[in-house]
Amino acid sequence: MLDLSSITNTLAILAIVLSFLSGFTTVLSRSINAKLSEHIGSMAGSFINHLAGLPLAFILALVVPTNDISLIIQKPVPEFWIYLGGLTGVFLIFILNVTVMKVPSLRLSLLSFVGQVFIGILLDLLLDNSFSKNIFYGGLLVAVGVGLNMLIGYFQDFRKKELNIYEK
Structure with a gap:
Protein backbone atom coordinates (compact mmCIF):
# COMPACT_ATOMS: atom_id res chain seq x y z
CA MET A 1 0.00 0.00 0.00
CA LEU A 2 1.20 3.49 -0.84
CA ASP A 3 1.95 5.64 2.21
CA LEU A 4 1.61 9.36 1.47
CA SER A 5 1.78 10.55 5.08
CA SER A 6 5.45 11.56 4.86
CA ILE A 7 4.79 13.58 1.71
CA THR A 8 1.79 15.26 3.31
CA ASN A 9 3.80 16.12 6.41
CA THR A 10 6.63 17.48 4.28
CA LEU A 11 4.23 19.65 2.29
CA ALA A 12 2.58 20.91 5.47
CA ILE A 13 5.95 21.83 6.95
CA LEU A 14 6.95 23.51 3.69
CA ALA A 15 3.71 25.53 3.71
CA ILE A 16 4.36 26.64 7.29
CA VAL A 17 7.96 27.63 6.53
CA LEU A 18 6.91 29.52 3.41
CA SER A 19 4.19 31.39 5.32
CA PHE A 20 6.72 32.48 7.95
CA LEU A 21 9.14 33.57 5.22
CA SER A 22 6.33 35.48 3.54
CA GLY A 23 5.57 37.33 6.76
CA PHE A 24 9.25 38.09 7.29
CA THR A 25 9.72 39.45 3.78
CA THR A 26 6.53 41.51 4.07
CA VAL A 27 7.76 43.28 7.21
CA LEU A 28 11.24 43.67 5.73
CA SER A 29 9.96 45.14 2.46
CA ARG A 30 7.67 47.54 4.33
CA SER A 31 10.62 48.79 6.36
CA ILE A 32 12.83 49.18 3.28
CA ASN A 33 10.05 50.98 1.39
CA ALA A 34 9.52 53.32 4.34
CA LYS A 35 13.21 54.24 4.40
CA LEU A 36 13.08 54.84 0.65
CA SER A 37 9.98 57.01 0.97
CA GLU A 38 11.70 59.09 3.67
CA HIS A 39 14.33 60.05 1.10
CA ILE A 40 12.26 60.50 -2.06
CA GLY A 41 8.64 60.74 -0.89
CA SER A 42 5.81 58.24 -0.54
CA MET A 43 4.44 58.41 -4.08
CA ALA A 44 7.90 58.19 -5.66
CA GLY A 45 8.72 55.29 -3.33
CA SER A 46 5.58 53.48 -4.46
CA PHE A 47 6.55 54.09 -8.09
CA ILE A 48 10.08 52.74 -7.54
CA ASN A 49 8.63 49.69 -5.78
CA HIS A 50 6.40 48.85 -8.75
CA LEU A 51 9.10 49.74 -11.28
CA ALA A 52 11.50 47.31 -9.60
CA GLY A 53 8.85 44.60 -9.35
CA LEU A 54 7.79 44.70 -13.00
CA PRO A 55 10.95 43.13 -14.50
CA LEU A 56 10.93 40.47 -11.79
CA ALA A 57 7.30 39.64 -12.59
CA PHE A 58 8.15 39.29 -16.29
CA ILE A 59 11.12 37.04 -15.50
CA LEU A 60 8.96 34.86 -13.28
CA ALA A 61 6.30 34.69 -16.00
CA LEU A 62 8.95 33.42 -18.42
CA VAL A 63 10.58 30.96 -16.01
CA VAL A 64 7.52 29.32 -14.43
CA PRO A 65 6.62 26.49 -16.81
CA THR A 66 2.84 26.56 -16.29
CA ASN A 67 2.50 30.18 -17.40
CA ASP A 68 2.00 31.05 -21.04
CA ILE A 69 3.56 34.42 -21.91
CA SER A 70 1.45 34.60 -25.09
CA LEU A 71 -1.58 35.33 -22.90
CA ILE A 72 -0.25 38.87 -22.45
CA ILE A 73 -1.03 39.62 -26.11
CA GLN A 74 -4.71 38.70 -25.83
CA LYS A 75 -7.33 41.38 -26.26
CA PRO A 76 -8.23 43.28 -23.07
CA VAL A 77 -11.03 41.97 -20.92
CA PRO A 78 -14.04 44.34 -20.86
CA GLU A 79 -14.69 44.07 -17.10
CA PHE A 80 -13.13 47.20 -15.60
CA TRP A 81 -12.68 45.80 -12.09
CA ILE A 82 -10.02 43.37 -13.30
CA TYR A 83 -7.64 46.29 -13.78
CA LEU A 84 -8.13 47.68 -10.29
CA GLY A 85 -5.52 45.30 -8.80
CA GLY A 86 -2.60 47.46 -9.94
CA LEU A 87 -4.26 50.63 -8.72
CA THR A 88 -5.01 48.96 -5.40
CA GLY A 89 -1.36 47.87 -5.14
CA VAL A 90 -0.09 51.40 -5.75
CA PHE A 91 -2.51 52.77 -3.15
CA LEU A 92 -1.56 50.09 -0.61
CA ILE A 93 2.19 50.66 -1.01
CA PHE A 94 1.64 54.42 -0.72
CA ILE A 95 -0.40 54.05 2.49
CA LEU A 96 2.11 51.61 3.98
CA ASN A 97 5.00 53.96 3.11
CA VAL A 98 3.24 56.72 5.03
CA THR A 99 2.17 54.65 8.05
CA VAL A 100 5.11 52.30 8.60
CA MET A 101 7.25 54.99 10.26
CA LYS A 102 4.39 56.13 12.50
CA VAL A 103 3.00 52.76 13.63
Whole structure:
Protein backbone atom coordinates (compact mmCIF):
# COMPACT_ATOMS: atom_id res chain seq x y z
CA MET A 1 0.00 0.00 0.00
CA LEU A 2 1.20 3.49 -0.84
CA ASP A 3 1.95 5.64 2.21
CA LEU A 4 1.61 9.36 1.47
CA SER A 5 1.78 10.55 5.08
CA SER A 6 5.45 11.56 4.86
CA ILE A 7 4.79 13.58 1.71
CA THR A 8 1.79 15.26 3.31
CA ASN A 9 3.80 16.12 6.41
CA THR A 10 6.63 17.48 4.28
CA LEU A 11 4.23 19.65 2.29
CA ALA A 12 2.58 20.91 5.47
CA ILE A 13 5.95 21.83 6.95
CA LEU A 14 6.95 23.51 3.69
CA ALA A 15 3.71 25.53 3.71
CA ILE A 16 4.36 26.64 7.29
CA VAL A 17 7.96 27.63 6.53
CA LEU A 18 6.91 29.52 3.41
CA SER A 19 4.19 31.39 5.32
CA PHE A 20 6.72 32.48 7.95
CA LEU A 21 9.14 33.57 5.22
CA SER A 22 6.33 35.48 3.54
CA GLY A 23 5.57 37.33 6.76
CA PHE A 24 9.25 38.09 7.29
CA THR A 25 9.72 39.45 3.78
CA THR A 26 6.53 41.51 4.07
CA VAL A 27 7.76 43.28 7.21
CA LEU A 28 11.24 43.67 5.73
CA SER A 29 9.96 45.14 2.46
CA ARG A 30 7.67 47.54 4.33
CA SER A 31 10.62 48.79 6.36
CA ILE A 32 12.83 49.18 3.28
CA ASN A 33 10.05 50.98 1.39
CA ALA A 34 9.52 53.32 4.34
CA LYS A 35 13.21 54.24 4.40
CA LEU A 36 13.08 54.84 0.65
CA SER A 37 9.98 57.01 0.97
CA GLU A 38 11.70 59.09 3.67
CA HIS A 39 14.33 60.05 1.10
CA ILE A 40 12.26 60.50 -2.06
CA GLY A 41 8.64 60.74 -0.89
CA SER A 42 5.81 58.24 -0.54
CA MET A 43 4.44 58.41 -4.08
CA ALA A 44 7.90 58.19 -5.66
CA GLY A 45 8.72 55.29 -3.33
CA SER A 46 5.58 53.48 -4.46
CA PHE A 47 6.55 54.09 -8.09
CA ILE A 48 10.08 52.74 -7.54
CA ASN A 49 8.63 49.69 -5.78
CA HIS A 50 6.40 48.85 -8.75
CA LEU A 51 9.10 49.74 -11.28
CA ALA A 52 11.50 47.31 -9.60
CA GLY A 53 8.85 44.60 -9.35
CA LEU A 54 7.79 44.70 -13.00
CA PRO A 55 10.95 43.13 -14.50
CA LEU A 56 10.93 40.47 -11.79
CA ALA A 57 7.30 39.64 -12.59
CA PHE A 58 8.15 39.29 -16.29
CA ILE A 59 11.12 37.04 -15.50
CA LEU A 60 8.96 34.86 -13.28
CA ALA A 61 6.30 34.69 -16.00
CA LEU A 62 8.95 33.42 -18.42
CA VAL A 63 10.58 30.96 -16.01
CA VAL A 64 7.52 29.32 -14.43
CA PRO A 65 6.62 26.49 -16.81
CA THR A 66 2.84 26.56 -16.29
CA ASN A 67 2.50 30.18 -17.40
CA ASP A 68 2.00 31.05 -21.04
CA ILE A 69 3.56 34.42 -21.91
CA SER A 70 1.45 34.60 -25.09
CA LEU A 71 -1.58 35.33 -22.90
CA ILE A 72 -0.25 38.87 -22.45
CA ILE A 73 -1.03 39.62 -26.11
CA GLN A 74 -4.71 38.70 -25.83
CA LYS A 75 -7.33 41.38 -26.26
CA PRO A 76 -8.23 43.28 -23.07
CA VAL A 77 -11.03 41.97 -20.92
CA PRO A 78 -14.04 44.34 -20.86
CA GLU A 79 -14.69 44.07 -17.10
CA PHE A 80 -13.13 47.20 -15.60
CA TRP A 81 -12.68 45.80 -12.09
CA ILE A 82 -10.02 43.37 -13.30
CA TYR A 83 -7.64 46.29 -13.78
CA LEU A 84 -8.13 47.68 -10.29
CA GLY A 85 -5.52 45.30 -8.80
CA GLY A 86 -2.60 47.46 -9.94
CA LEU A 87 -4.26 50.63 -8.72
CA THR A 88 -5.01 48.96 -5.40
CA GLY A 89 -1.36 47.87 -5.14
CA VAL A 90 -0.09 51.40 -5.75
CA PHE A 91 -2.51 52.77 -3.15
CA LEU A 92 -1.56 50.09 -0.61
CA ILE A 93 2.19 50.66 -1.01
CA PHE A 94 1.64 54.42 -0.72
CA ILE A 95 -0.40 54.05 2.49
CA LEU A 96 2.11 51.61 3.98
CA ASN A 97 5.00 53.96 3.11
CA VAL A 98 3.24 56.72 5.03
CA THR A 99 2.17 54.65 8.05
CA VAL A 100 5.11 52.30 8.60
CA MET A 101 7.25 54.99 10.26
CA LYS A 102 4.39 56.13 12.50
CA VAL A 103 3.00 52.76 13.63
CA PRO A 104 5.13 50.01 15.21
CA SER A 105 5.79 47.07 12.90
CA LEU A 106 3.96 44.48 15.01
CA ARG A 107 0.87 46.66 15.31
CA LEU A 108 0.89 47.38 11.57
CA SER A 109 1.17 43.66 10.82
CA LEU A 110 -1.76 42.90 13.11
CA LEU A 111 -3.84 45.69 11.59
CA SER A 112 -3.05 44.36 8.10
CA PHE A 113 -4.10 40.89 9.24
CA VAL A 114 -7.38 42.17 10.66
CA GLY A 115 -8.05 44.07 7.44
CA GLN A 116 -7.35 40.95 5.36
CA VAL A 117 -9.67 38.85 7.51
CA PHE A 118 -12.58 41.27 7.23
CA ILE A 119 -12.07 41.91 3.50
CA GLY A 120 -11.98 38.12 3.04
CA ILE A 121 -15.26 37.81 4.94
CA LEU A 122 -16.78 40.59 2.84
CA LEU A 123 -15.63 38.95 -0.41
CA ASP A 124 -16.99 35.58 0.73
CA LEU A 125 -20.33 37.22 1.41
CA LEU A 126 -20.42 39.07 -1.91
CA LEU A 127 -19.05 36.37 -4.21
CA ASP A 128 -19.98 33.05 -2.59
CA ASN A 129 -22.83 34.17 -0.35
CA SER A 130 -21.09 32.27 2.45
CA PHE A 131 -20.16 33.35 5.95
CA SER A 132 -17.94 31.73 8.58
CA LYS A 133 -18.81 32.72 12.13
CA ASN A 134 -15.54 31.27 13.45
CA ILE A 135 -13.42 33.43 11.14
CA PHE A 136 -15.53 36.50 11.91
CA TYR A 137 -15.28 36.00 15.68
CA GLY A 138 -11.56 35.26 15.44
CA GLY A 139 -10.97 38.42 13.43
CA LEU A 140 -13.14 40.38 15.84
CA LEU A 141 -11.16 39.03 18.79
CA VAL A 142 -7.85 40.05 17.18
CA ALA A 143 -9.29 43.48 16.30
CA VAL A 144 -10.43 44.03 19.90
CA GLY A 145 -7.01 42.93 21.16
CA VAL A 146 -5.21 45.32 18.80
CA GLY A 147 -7.59 48.12 19.80
CA LEU A 148 -7.01 47.51 23.51
CA ASN A 149 -3.25 47.36 22.94
CA MET A 150 -3.35 50.69 21.09
CA LEU A 151 -5.53 52.24 23.80
CA ILE A 152 -3.21 51.07 26.58
CA GLY A 153 -0.21 52.38 24.64
CA TYR A 154 -1.93 55.74 24.17
CA PHE A 155 -2.67 56.06 27.90
CA GLN A 156 0.88 55.04 28.81
CA ASP A 157 2.33 57.66 26.45
CA PHE A 158 -0.09 60.27 27.80
CA ARG A 159 0.88 59.43 31.38
CA LYS A 160 4.60 59.66 30.55
CA LYS A 161 4.08 63.09 29.00
CA GLU A 162 2.13 64.22 32.07
CA LEU A 163 4.91 63.04 34.40
CA ASN A 164 7.52 64.82 32.30
CA ILE A 165 5.52 68.06 32.47
CA TYR A 166 5.20 67.90 36.26
CA GLU A 167 8.88 67.04 36.77
CA LYS A 168 10.09 70.10 34.85
